[in-house]
Amino acid sequence: MNAAGMVEVVLPGKVEPEGLQVRRGAVPSAGPGQVVVRMEATGVSFAEQQMRRGRYYDQPPFPFVPGYDLVGTVAAAGEGVDPGLAGTRVAVLLKVGGWASHVVVDAADLVPVPDGIGAAEAETVVINGITAWQMLHRKARVRAGQTVLVHGANGGVGSVLVQLARAAGANVIGTASARHHAALREQGVAPIDYRTEDIPARVRELAPDGVDAVFDHVGGRSVVDSWRLLAPGGTLVAYGSASTRDDEGSKQWPVLKLLGRVWLWNALPNRRRACFFNVWAGRALNRGRFQDRLRADLTEVFEALRRGEITARIAAQLPLTQAAEAMRLAESGTVAGKVVLHA
Ligand SMILES: NC(=O)c1ccc[n+]([C@@H]2O[C@H](COP(=O)([O-])OP(=O)(O)OC[C@H]3O[C@@H](n4cnc5c(N)ncnc54)[C@H](OP(=O)(O)O)[C@@H]3O)[C@@H](O)[C@H]2O)c1
Incomplete structure (x- = not known):
């Protein structure tokens, strides 16, 4: 890759992975309060798979540069930013824009990556780690001895959730x-095959009194079952609608339906609670508070990685210019862990 220029990958519209376009240009410069981050690692998450189908509920209009998160080093600092930040390894949560060799971001959005954690390793736990951590500790507030059900226990978010829940002393049932299943059993998880089992x-059978928390990214029929499986005092955390990825029609409808269900369940007289988790919630209302929480929680995730409580699972590492192959691989369902792109 040309070190002097900028390279980015553009999603031009609803396309097969081969329709992604590589674009080259000048390295952007940082405005006041901003930095330029030189990307070292970004990745393919479920969001990009939905976005290329036009199915992500709040994606921007085409064309745009996808890429939910990245890890890189600060290459230049704009006016009002500590110049000492240059060279620091940082993580950034973006939603879109990460599939680029250089990205301009607000300095206040940076989360430092502790020494001793490589860029690709760190990348595997940015969106996956923050989502898992906040759902487990801020939403469900899972405690030692409780039993939780994690759907998609081997997925990007699910695998971090399982490990954090085990580290917190919870019993984990996981669908996959x-x-x-063998790998899940080794982690102390009771696996259920969502394709063949009831x-x-x-x-x-495993939790006759119900479970204390369910983490459901499947939506549709699954989330109704998830609600019914809760023990008194339990919490349902819904956070996606993977089962409608290939549906036609409105991309907002599955999420609106979920929000409606959550509202209705909470309005019923009962001792259970439901919520829809959105990692961006609260950002528009109070950006400083959002940034503080993100920094605190992602730092906890990186420390858990450093302590070995969670492991970085890298399925493959490909150059950014091979984003199409990376996406095919991530969508193939044949790999475990994150498909990471590097500059
Ligand atoms: N709300 C938020 O803020 C937020 C943030 C991040 C992610 N998400 C959502 O989280 C979900 C997961 O993202 P990810 O990046 O972790 O995806 P991923 O790595 O592709 O993992 C998804 C997993 O889902 C499993 N799966 C598919 N259909 C299933 C079903 N019917 N029942 C149970 N499991 C099923 C697959 O399991 P097998 O491989 O075992 O078949 C796969 O491992 C996505 O829907 C994404 O949009 C939401």
């Missing part, structure tokens, strides 16, 4: 395809 019946 059968090929992941999930509610199996969960009731």
Whole structure:
């Protein structure tokens, strides 16, 4: 890659992965309060898979540069930013824009990556780690001895959630395809095959009094079952609608339906609680508070990585210019862990 220029990958519209376009240009400069981050690692998450189908509920209009998060080093600091930041390794949560060799961001959005953690390793736990951490500790407030159900226990978010829940002393039941079950058992997780087994019946066998928390990214029928599996005092955390990824029609409708269900369940007289987790919630209302929480929680995730409580699972590392291959690989369902792109 040309070190003197900027390279980015553009999603021009609803396309197959091969339709992604590589664009080259000048390295951008930082305005007041901003920095230029030289990307070292970004990745393919479920969001990009939905975005290329035009199915992510709040994606920008095409064309745009996708890339939910990145890890890199500060290459230049704009006016009003501590010049000493140059050379620091940082993580940034973006939603879009990360698939670029250089990215301009507000300095206040940076989260330092502690020494001893590599860029690709750190990348695997940015969006996945912050989502898992906040759902577990801020939403469900899971405690030692409780039992939780994690859907997609081998996925990007799910695998971090499982490890953080085990580190917190919880018993974990996890749904996953059968090929992941041996690895899940090794982590102390009771696996259920969501493709062939009756999930509610199996969960009731394993936890006859119900579970204390369910983390559901599947939506549709699954989230109704998830609600019913809660023990008194339990919390449902819904955070996606993976089951509608390939549907036609409004991309907002599955999420609106979920929000409606959550509202209704909470309005019923009961001792259970439901919420829809959105990692961006609260940002528009109070950006400083959002940034403080993000920094504090992601730092906890990096420390858990450093302590070995969670492991970085890298499925493959490819150059940014091979984003199409990376996306194909991530969507193939044949790999475990994050497909990481490097500059
Ligand atoms: N709300 C938020 O703020 C937020 C933030 C981050 C992510 N998310 C959402 O979280 C979800 C997961 O993202 P990710 O990047 O972790 O995706 P990922 O790595 O692709 O993992 C998804 C996992 O879902 C599993 N799966 C698919 N269909 C399933 C079903 N019917 N029942 C149970 N599991 C099923 C797959 O399991 P197998 O491989 O075992 O088949 C796969 O491991 C996405 O829907 C994403 O949009 C939401």
